[in-house]
Amino acid sequence: MKILNTTFLTLLLLISAAKLLAQNQKPAYTLADTLRGSLNAERSWWDVQRYELSVKPDYNDKSIAGDNKIVYKVVRQNSGATRMQIDLQQPLVIDSVLYNGASKLRFEHAGSVWYINVPAQKLSTTNNIHIFYHGKVHQAIRAPWDGGFIFTTDSLGRPWMTVACQGLGASVWYPNKDHQSDEPDKGASLTMTVPDSLVAIANGRLRYKKANPDGTTSYQYNVINPISNYCLIPYIGKYVNFNEVYPGEKGPLDINYWVLDYNDPKAKSYMPDQVHKMMKALEHWFGPYPFYEDGYQLIDASHTGMEHQSAVSYGNGYKFGYRGRDASGYGxxxxxxxxxxxxxxxxxxxxxxxxxxxxxxxxxxxxxxxxxxxxxxxxxxxxxxxxxxxxxxxxxxxxxxxxxxxxxxxxxxxxxxxxxxxxxxxxxxxxxxxxxxxxxxxxxxxxxxxxxxxxxxxxxxxxxxxxxxxxxxxxxxxxTVQIPNFEFYLKDGKVFFRYTHCVEGFNLPLVLKTDGVKTLKINPSTKWKQAAITGDQQKLFNKEAIEFMYYVQVKPAK
Structure with a gap:
């Protein structure tokens, strides 16, 4: 029995040591993580000015074909042949690349990173590469959490397509410089070619709608403001539109609502009310809506929702709360x-x-x-x-x-x-x-x-x-992952207080107040401090009341 207990104890110690080691180990990052997440030599010499993206999705084949004209400015001098890093995730492939609309460029790739050889670049000049690509596209299984292209159906079984790619990256569906630090300074356009029975929408404003002889229709949308790669998104389905002009802080704001046709009646009585309240509150706190030039759109989506700039996706079922739930518990x-x-x-x-x-x-x-x-x-x-x-x-x-x-x-x-x-x-x-x-x-x-x-x-x-x-x-x-402790004790008409379980110098000020009592402001630190208080002010040192207002744990002083 003693041997069994010793063996069991040893096993417990080994398990505990393994857990501790796992907790202390840093995540193992790969070369691919670094190439995606850093501004290396192949990325830092050029600055994106504009994307002009076109895409034609094949709903049945779950593939896409498209092209992206990337206009860029040379911000660092290089001599001789120069490599550009372009990101395009597997299984999509680049077919060809044109330089300034003329010469073809050579390229190679390793996984989802593509290196394009361009001629010598002069500082401050603006050039472009036009990338043509195609292939099966990574599909989102649990959008928007995993990300990818979304081929699904609406409740009537009709095709419905969009993309959600924050974190995973826009390179999951089109070639770009997939780094948050470099937004296209002069905006972007997105042209979508879809079956003529469907409607396509994207960020910003509609530039044109063109019927094609092969039974498809092309829609081009354009944003003039800088935009994150992951925010540039197509929405394709049986959409209908209603719109309004909202009197915002900066002036008239064009608002467009795009909903599946059968959602139209309830959307008209639901969406504007919520959008008006949102605009009124958030413009009050944050200032004018930042994209008046591109307008604001709220668009039905097959997933819960995403913050696609000027084209917010909505999938909350026309219900209050988050899918009918209240995260606060207060109602x-x-x-x-x-x-x-x-x-x-x-x-x-x-x-x-x-x-x-x-x-x-x-x-x-x-x-x-x-x-x-x-x-x-x-x-x-x-x-x-x-x-x-x-x-x-x-x-x-x-x-x-x-x-x-x-x-x-x-x-x-x-x-x-x-x-x-x-x-x-x-x-x-x-x-x-x-x-x-x-x-x-x-x-x-x-x-x-x-x-x-x-x-x-x-x-x-x-x-x-x-x-x-x-x-x-x-x-x-x-x-850190520590919740700061606020310690205090009352003695001889004074309060003594400090922070523990925190970083050195933690200094969150506390203003304590309640009805009928003079407000008290204190500036705790990691050293003991004191302040004179009245008898009534002792009521301010209430554990529940302090924790309700501040993200700290109130602990009795030892």
């Missing part, structure tokens, strides 16, 4: 359509402000998660917003850090949504100045208008605008 999530508000929120954070590296995606998802809280706050009141924000906190897992490794196309924890939103709400409460806080949000969208950024730029802007160094706060919530 507020059942009073509005999650997908319309959340995915439209990305027009400001994700599409207007885009991160250079996938590792900084919290800027997209954390702020957009927080747009839900701000929408609830604006529409239903401050207490409703507080309850919603606190309620979604239960979705935080603290499984890994929000910001992962850079340069390898890595994505951090899904906590970037609720934890990012709770971090921002904690900063807002500690600031205790909504006018200033609103100017921060609006300032971000005006300062970084149509730009790509790093998290450091966003963090520095917030600290500078508020006049407070929030660096330790960002380090705590974005770069």
């Amino acid at each position: 507020w999530g059942m009073k509005w359509d999650f997908i319309i508000i959340h995915e439209s929120g990305h027009e400001w954070f994700g599409n207007n402000i885009t991160t250079n590296d996938l590792a900084d995606m919290w800027v997209h998802e954390g702020f957009t998660n927080y747009s839900e809280t701000l929408f609830v706050d604006y529409t239903f009141g401050e207490q409703a917003g507080n309850e919603y924000n606190f309620g979604i906190r239960k979705g935080i897992r603290n499984d890994k850090t929000i910001i992962p490794a850079y340069g390898v196309n890595a994505q951090g924890s899904g906590d970037m949504y609720p934890k990012g939103g709770n971090m921002l709400q904690s900063i807002r409460h500690g600031l205790n100045n909504d006018e200033l806080f609103r100017s921060v949000l609006r300032g971000l969208n005006s300062t970084f208008y149509h730009k790509t950024v790093t998290t450091q730029q966003i963090e520095n802007f917030i600290s500078k605008k508020t006049g407070f160094n929030y660096s330790p706060v960002f380090n705590q919530y974005l770069r």
Whole structure:
């Protein structure tokens, strides 16, 4: 029996050691991850100016054929023959490449990376390569989570096609420079050739619709603003349209609703109401909708939804909540359509402000998660917003850090949504100045208008605008999985307090208030501090009340 116990103990120790080793090991990144996620020599010398993309999907064969004219500017001098890295994922293949509309170029590839040999390039000149490609295309199985081209049917069994490719990358369906840092400065066009029984829609505005002699119709859409590769998306199906002009903060905004024909009656009584409330709330907090020139479209999709710039996809079943559920548990999530508000929120954070590296995606998802809280706050009141924000906190897992490794196309924890939103709400409460806080949000969208950024730029802007160094706060919530402990005790008319279980220098300010009691602002750190308080102010040091307002754990001091 003793031998069995010893053997069992040894086994437990080995299992524990293996688990600990696995937790401490860094993810194994490949050369393909680096080629996709970094700006190497074959990518950094040229800057994308425009994409002119055409695609013809074959619904029955589950394949596509297309071409992409990539207009680029030479931003770094090179001599002799120059290689360009173009991304196009297997099993798609490049057929040919033309340089400036004339000479054919040689190319080779390794997996999903294609190297194109171009002539010597002069600094500051603008040239183009025209890439022709075809093949079977990777299909999404569980869109939008896995990504790919989507060949499906509507509820009447008719063909319905689109794409969802955030994270996986736009190179899953067309050749491009698949890196978030390089958006086409002069926009993009997308031409879709489809059976004449179907309608095709894309981002921006319709340039032309042309009937072809082979029973197909070509639709060309165009955006004039910079756009992320993964946001340029076709929608193909039995669509009908209704539209309106919304009196937005920046003036008249063209809004188009594209829905499957049988959804038309309910869409007309449902979508505009939600879109108007969204625009009113988010323009209040974030500033004008960032793409007035390209308009705003809300489009029926076969998946739940995505933030495709100026062409937001919608698949929430015309129901409030997220597919009929409320993430907060307080009931507020059942009073509005999650997908319309959340995915439209990305027009400001994700599409207007885009991160250079996938590792900084919290800027997209954390702020957009927080747009839900701000929408609830604006529409239903401050207490409703507080309850919603606190309620979604239960979705935080603290499984890994929000910001992962850079340069390898890595994505951090899904906590970037609720934890990012709770971090921002904690900063807002500690600031205790909504006018200033609103100017921060609006300032971000005006300062970084149509730009790509790093998290450091966003963090520095917030600290500078508020006049407070929030660096330790960002380090705590974005770069660790620890929930800070707020410790305090009351003695002789004073409160003694500090933070533990946190990064060195963690300094989130706390403003404590309740009805009938003088508000108290304290600035805890990792060192013990003290403040004189009145007898009534002792009521402010309530565990549940503090944790409700701030993403910290209140612990009794030892």
